Every structure is written in structure tokens, then in C-alpha cells.
Amino acid sequence: MLLGMMGPPLAAMALVTVGLIAWNFSHQRGFAEAEMVRTARALSVALDRQLLVTTSALESLAVALADDRDPEHAYRMVQDIKARHPYWSHVTLRTAAGDVLFTTAVPFGTPMQGDNSMDVLVEKAVATGRPQISNLLYGPIAQPPVVAVLVPVSRKDGSADVLVAVVATAKWQELLREEGVAEGWVAGIIDRNGIVVARTRGAERFVGKPAPGWVLDAIGKSPDGWAEGPALEGEALSLAFSRSAVSGWSLAFAAPASLFEQPMRRSLWLAAAVSGATILAALVFVLAYARRLSRSMAGLVRTVDVLRRPGGALPPTPVSASAELASVYESMRDASLYLLRVEQERTTAMRELQHRVKNDLQAIMGLIAMERFQSPCAGSCAMLDELEGRIEALRLVHSRLYDARRVGTVELGGYLRELCGNAVALYGRSHHGGITLAVHADDIEVGHDVAVPLGLIVNEFVTNSAKHAFPQRPGRIMLDLALMETGHVRLLLADDGIGLPVERARSSGLQLIGLLAQQVGAEPEWAVGAGTSLQLSFLVAAVAEAA
Secondary structure (H helix, E strand, O other): HHHHHHHHHHHHHHHHHHHHHHHHHHHHHHHHHHHHHHHHHHHHHHHHHHHHHHHHHHHHHHHHHHHOHHOOOOOHHHHHHHHOOOOOOEEEEEEOOEEEEOOOOOOOOOOOHHHHHHHHHHHHHHHHHOOOOEEEEOOOOOOOEEEEEEEEEEEEEOOOEEEEEEEOOOOHHHHHHHHHHHHHOOEEEEEEOOOEEEEEOOOHHHHEEEEOHHHHHHHOOOOEEEEEEEEEOOOOOEEEEOOOOOOOEEEEEEEHHEEEHHHHHHHHHHHHHHHHHHHHHHHHHHHHHHHHHHHHHHHHHHHHHHHHOOOOOOOOOOOOOHHHHHHHHHHHHHHHHHHHHHHHHHHHHHHHHHHHHHHHHHHHHHHHHHHHHOOOOOHHHHHHHHHHHHHHHHHHHHHHHOOOOOOEEEEEEHHHHHHHHHHHHHOOOOOOEEEEEEEEEEOOOOEHHHHHHHOOOOOOOOHHHHOOOOOOEEEEEEEEEEEEEOEEEEEEEEEEOOOOOHHHHHOOHHHHHHHHHOOOOOOOOEEEEEEEEEEEEEEEHHHHOOO
């Protein structure tokens, strides 16, 4: 027993230790993740800077070509600019319609066949007047993968051409190498279509291939962030990424996941070992010096277990050298006996009260019946019938309160079933063709304050249906009581009669139903068509509070 008492605090201390280590590692890892995201953003800025250098050179060339109508002179000018950019494969001048005016890939004047792979980008550059960056391409002239940078050339006569610089991916490979990525880590550039443009590791194998699906999912959801998953080579990676503002490409910077996991495992194993040794030492100390206290505490625990079951016989006073423990035991025993006696008296008094109320209501119903037989007025007899039905609903509540397993509660389904059966039996005896009753009710326990208004509502509906809904023909009345998954209780009453006449829409019975529904926190929902239906919905929490 003492081991059970001392074990949880020691285990809690061990868990706190492990938790602190885990929190510290998580904090350090969060710091590392933030640093990697910042590195990815820095790479993105470096990529944007390289792209802006290319677009700026092309824009300067476009300004010079705007006034030059000599194609051969323009060709030589473009050749001079291209020579200053070693990673440019070739430069092409296209019309807005996509026709090739010249390209530095072949001598001037060589016939060229148009390539429509960049027609969309050409049209966009002309339409927006802004530079455009393509995704990874495999051109008909330069077979290795390349990237095209397009800049519009606005002529003074209002026409427009487009300068296209085709840049080898080696330029972006060089950009990544300059960052000095550590061994085992990997950095890469992914275009808007999810294709690898450049990579520090395995570029010859993976450039031009789609990036892993988990990477594409991550960069598709956010412009920058963090993700984990397997690399193209198969190893697990922790990856930071950032999207270029100029090109829309994404820069990815990843480290082996083991770099983060191994220190965590070592720390947790060390913490577990130290905690286990501490717990073992503490347990040995407890066993060596606290056996007498353990026996006394075990006796008190047995006493507490008995007190959890009212009416159970208490065990003998535990052997203990401590007078305080013996005094505690005696106080617990006296309190248990007193509480048991009070509970029994309360239960007996409540049952007696319910029994007397039920008998008094039965006597009142007898007086009403006598008065009805002696009254010559049909209207008075009808009013007495309605009053007797309402008192019967109250009598049934107190009858079931008296018989209930738990004092003060009523099993609602059985109560409403019996109430409906009595009402249909009373009014169906003289009905032409008879009245059929269909009841489906879940077992739901409620208090007196809920059962009474619901019983009166059901009595009013069933009585009105039996008396008015089926003139000169058989009828059917249905009750459905269900406990919904949302925590609400739903009560549905319906008949297949003639519907609710207009002259009865403001009757006292319907007004009474509205007032009674408010007492359980429900709003009556009426439906009239091929019959009449009433639905109420209220929270079980309200039922439990009333119980």
C-alpha cells in the first residue's frame, strides 16, 4: 500500500524531469527550425537578386532595341550583352505573335522554325508589360534543362516584341553551391510546377524530376514553413522552404531528421535511467523505514473502501500505535452510520409523501367522477373529463415516484406510455372504429419538475386527438420519445386525423401546451396536414438539473 502511495509522487517527479528535457529539446528544435526557415528565406532573396540581374540586363537591352529597326545591328548588340553573361544559353527576339526574328543560337539570317512552348509567357509579357520567368524547360535548341526570362520590347509605333534569355540551370546550381551547404544536408530550387530546377546533391539524377509529394503539399499550402518526410534518395529529412517573390519558385533547405532525433533519444534515455535509479532508491528507503506506518494506512484505506458502499460493515479498528489514526477511524465509522441513517429516513419520508399525494389525487378524481355523473350539463361534464385527465397525469407521476428505484426521479418512457394508454382507453371505448396507439419511448429518467409538464402536454394532445381528430372513422395516435446524440430529448406526438381546425387554433388546451413547454425550456413545433403533429426538443442537462 505504501508503495502505491509513494510511487505516484516519485513517478510524477520522473515525468516532470523527462518533460523538462523534452520541452528543452523541443525549444531548441523550434529555434533550429526557425533558423532553417530564415536560411531558406535568405536563399530565396539571393535567387530573386540573381533573377533581377538577368531581368535588368534584358530591360536595358529592350530599351536600346526599342529605337533600332535594323535586325542585324540588333543581333550584334544582343550578342555583345550575352557574352557578358556566361550562363545565358542564347537570346531570342520574338514578335508578339510568337514569330522568331532572330536568335543568338544560330548565325544571323539562318532560317528558324518557331517554338510555341513559350507562347503563353510571350502573350503575358506583352499584355502586362512586365518580365516573366518560366518554369523548367527542355528547348529544341538547348537540350539540357533551361529557364527562360522574358522582357517586353515596346516600340514607339505601339507594337511590341519580346526578348527571351534562355538561362542554363548551372546558374542556379552555382547559386546553391555558393551557400556552402553542410555535408549530408541538401538545398534545392523547385519551380511552380513542382519540378526540381537545381539541387546541391544528385543534381544529375533529380533535376527535371518532380519533387516529393509531401514537399509539394507543404509549399502549396504556405509561402514558407517547415515539413518532414523522405528525400528523393529515401532518407528522412526535416525541411524548411520559402517562396521567391520574383519567380514563384520555392527554395528548400533540408537536414537529416536524425540530426534532431538522436540527441532527443539520448537525453530521454538518460533521464529515464536516472529517474528509474532515483525511484528504486526511494522505494528501498520507504520499505526499510516505514512498515509500521504502512500497516496503519492500509487499515484506514480498507475503511475508506467500505465507506464508498453505504450500509457496508466496517472492518475492525486497525492495529496502530498512533492514537490519532484510531481516532480518525472511529470518527469515520460514526459518520458512516449517521449518514446511512439520515439517507434511510429521507428515502422513507419521500416515498411516504409521494404515496399520500397519489392517494389524495385519487380521492380528488373520485369526487370529480361523482360530480360528473350528477351534472345534467354536457359542457360541465366535458370540462370535468378534461380536469380528470389532467389530474390522472399528476397521479401517475406520484405513483411512479413512489415506485422508482431512485427517489425523486421518474422513468419518462414508461410514464408516458401508461398515460397514453389510459387516455386512449377512456376516449376510445365509445369511438366509432376505435383508436390505435403506437408508442416508441427510450428509457430516460427525469425529475418531478420535468415529468409533470410533459405528462400534461401528452394528456392534452392525446385527449384532443381522441375527441376531435377522427369523426366517424378509425384513427391512429403516435408517440415517439428519443434521446438524441446531441444531448437533447425529442418528444413527437402525431395523429392521422383531419388536422387542426382553425376555430381550435386558439383553444385553451393549445395555450396550456405552450405554457407547459416553456417550463422544460422547449418551443412547441406544430405541423398540420394529413393529421396533426407536435414536436418538443429540450436539453438533457435541463432534465438532469430538474432531477
